[in-house]
Amino acid sequence: MAANISKNARxxxxxxxxxxxxxxxxxxxxxxxxxxxxxxxxxxxxxxxxKPKDLM
Numbered sequence: 127m128a129a130n131i132s133k134n135a136r137x138x139x140x141x142x143x144x145x146x147x148x149x150x151x152x153x154x155x156x157x158x159x160x161x162x163x164x165x166x167x168x169x170x171x172x173x174x175x176x177k178p179k180d181l182m
Contacts, residue, residue: 145181147171153178 143151149170156163166178175181 143178143182145170145173147173151178151181 145151145168147168147170149168151166151168153164153166156165166175166181167173168181173181
């Protein structure tokens, strides 16, 4: 499992992760309230979580 890869490294596509629903997990970033916020999204279902591990 990719537990020792940082959120930023996942954002760059260092490793392809698969969710429990069978979709590819991608990291997205949004700038809000003066800071950068990263979150994981399942491409198949559209579910979002703070960490990719929460979608596995």
